[in-house]
Amino acid sequence: MTAPLSQPFSIPGMLTDADAESAWIEVIRKMDETYANLVAQQVELERKNAELEEAQAFIASVLGSMTDVLIACDRDGRIEQTNPAAERALACTGRDLTGRPLRDFLDQASHAAFARLCSAALRREGGSDVELSLRGPTGPFPVAVNSTVRYDQRGHAIGLVLVGRPIGELRRAYRDLAAAHEGLKQTQQQLVHSEKMASLGRLVAGVAHELNNPISFVYGNAHAMRRYVDRMTAYLDRVHDGAGAADLAATRKELRIDRARTDVTATLDGMLEGTERVRDIVAELRRFSSEQKHASERFDMTALLRSAVTWVARAQMPDLTVVFDLPEALEIAGHPGHLHQVAMNLVQNAIDAMAGAPSKRLELHGREEDGRIVVTIRDSGHGIPDAILGRIFDPFFTTKPVGKGTGLGLSISYQLVHDHGGALTAVNHPGGGALFTLILPAAGCRQGAVQ
Numbered sequence: 076m077t078a079p080l081s082q083p084f085s086i087p088g089m090l091t092d093a094d095a096e097s098a099w100i101e102v103i104r105k106m107d108e109t110y111a112n113l114v115a116q117q118v119e120l121e122r123k124n125a126e127l128e129e130a131q132a133f134i135a136s137v138l139g140s141m142t143d144v145l146i147a148c149d150r151d152g153r154i155e156q157t158n159p160a161a162e163r164a165l166a167c168t169g170r171d172l173t174g175r176p177l178r179d180f181l182d183q184a185s186h187a188a189f190a191r192l193c194s195a196a197l198r199r200e201g202g203s204d205v206e207l208s209l210r211g212p213t214g215p216f217p218v219a220v221n222s223t224v225r226y227d228q229r230g231h232a233i234g235l236v237l238v239g240r241p242i243g244e245l246r247r248a249y250r251d252l253a254a255a256h257e258g259l260k261q262t263q264q265q266l267v268h269s270e271k272m273a274s275l276g277r278l279v280a281g282v283a284h285e286l287n288n289p290i291s292f293v294y295g296n297a298h299a300m301r302r303y304v305d306r307m308t309a310y311l312d313r314v315h316d317g318a319g320a321a322d323l324a325a326t327r328k329e330l331r332i333d334r335a336r337t338d339v340t341a342t343l344d345g346m347l348e349g350t351e352r353v354r355d356i357v358a359e360l361r362r363f364s365s366e367q368k369h370a371s372e373r374f375d376m377t378a379l380l381r382s383a384v385t386w387v388a389r390a391q392m393p394d395l396t397v398v399f400d401l402p403e404a405l406e407i408a409g410h411p412g413h414l415h416q417v418a419m420n421l422v423q424n425a426i427d428a429m430a431g432a433p434s435k436r437l438e439l440h441g442r443e444e445d446g447r448i449v450v451t452i453r454d455s456g457h458g459i460p461d462a463i464l465g466r467i468f469d470p471f472f473t474t475k476p477v478g479k480g481t482g483l484g485l486s487i488s489y490q491l492v493h494d495h496g497g498a499l500t501a502v503n504h505p506g507g508g509a510l511f512t513l514i515l516p517a518a519g520c521r522q523g524a525v526q
């Protein structure tokens with residue numbers, strides 16, 4: 076059977092037109108596919124590239140915003156990368172730095188330390204902190220450096236990463252701080268000194284006031300004595316001149332010799348009493364104002380309180396009513412000078428608070444209970460506002476104008492009482508005025524702080 080003529084003629088083994096066409100179509104399809112793959116790869120590559128650039132920009136911005144110096148070196152100590160802070164500090168561009176030994180930028184004194192860092196890196200030893208001195212454009216400057224070993228993907232140590240903070244600024248800041256601190260300490264010392272001077276001034280004024288009385292007494296009596304002596308001398312002169320009995324009797328009457336004779340003893344007694352009072356005041360002053368730091372002795376708190384009130388209050392507030400409710404003696408062991416200072420501070424504050432008050436009254440109560448001496452000092456002043464009650468013992472806290480108060484009296488007193496194993500507290504009395512309570516261990520009972 077023969078094939079119809081309309082059918083294409085084909086020889087077995089030979090490509091027909093249709094075969095060739097489909098082969099072409101296949102080729103073109105493959106080319107399309109390959110092209111599409113290429114385009115996809117290109118897009119992916121561009122995306123990765125963008126990501127990479129972003130990551131690089133991020134790292135660059137991190138490195139750029141670091142204020143610390145960052146230097147990456149290889150195992151031989153050659154610079155591989157630096158951050159802008161390092162470039163600024165060394166006054167070189169990154170390009171100039173790359174490949175150069177870091178040693179070139181180190182002060183001679185730091186060479187050994189850097190060599191140790193490099194050999195530690197070779198031994199794969201962990202991070203360490205050292206101080207290196209880098210050579211900047213204006214000379215060497217100290218840098219506190221943290222050094223860590225850098226590894227490659229296979230875990231081989233390939234270099235060092237040094238991160239350093241210039242500490243010149245820090246040192247300068249420390250120096251300024253130390254200077255400011257020193258200045259502050261001096262000011263504080265001056266204030267403490269001026270508080271001391273102020274209380275010394277008060278003490279001197281009080282003691283002068285106290286001495287005034289007996290001294291004027293002695294002075295007045297001495298004048299009287301002089302007059303008696305003059306009269307007696309005149310009489311004796313007449314006796315020595317051999318005056319007659321009648322003449323002598325008249326002179327004796329005229330010079331009031333008999334009166335002088337009886338008065339002399341009383342005048343001398345008065346002088347003696349006055350000088351004894353002066354002696355006692357001076358002894359009291361010695362006893363309660365001594366500056367021996369570590370002396371601890373037994374003394375009477377009642378006498379101490381009386382003297383503190385007398386010296387501070389009498390001269391400053393003559394119209395003050397003082398109520399002493401104190402036992403005959405309150406024996407205590409400690410530093411009388413310091414506790415006298417405490418008592419004077421408390422009395423002075425009470426006087427300050429009562430200035431201008433209609434009634435001026437100071438009450439001191441003292442008792443011994445359970446091995447403790449409890450003393451309360453109450454005034455009739457304006458009291459302590461609740462808002463500041465918690466701060467009055469703070470150093471330098473004062474509500475008084477400049478020149479009147481330093482704010483140190485109570486803080487020093489608190490410390491002195493504490494040093495004696497005692498306690499000092501303040502409240503407002505329900506009936507008005509401030510009430511300070513001083514608790515101290517009684518003599519022989521000083522075993523720790525008073526609660």
Ligand SMILES: Nc1ncnc2c1ncn2[C@@H]1O[C@H](COP(=O)(O)OP(=O)(O)O)[C@@H](O)[C@H]1O
Nearest residue numbers: 424428458467473474480481482483484485509
């Ligand atoms: N008896 C008192 N009555 C009222 N306020 C007082 C009394 N004692 C102390 N204060 C308050 O406590 C503050 C601190 O006292 P102080 O440390 O002695 O310092 P200064 O007397 O130099 O101010 C005083 O400024 C005052 O405000």
Ligand SMILES: [Mg+2]
Nearest residue numbers: 420424484485
């Ligand atoms: Mg005071």
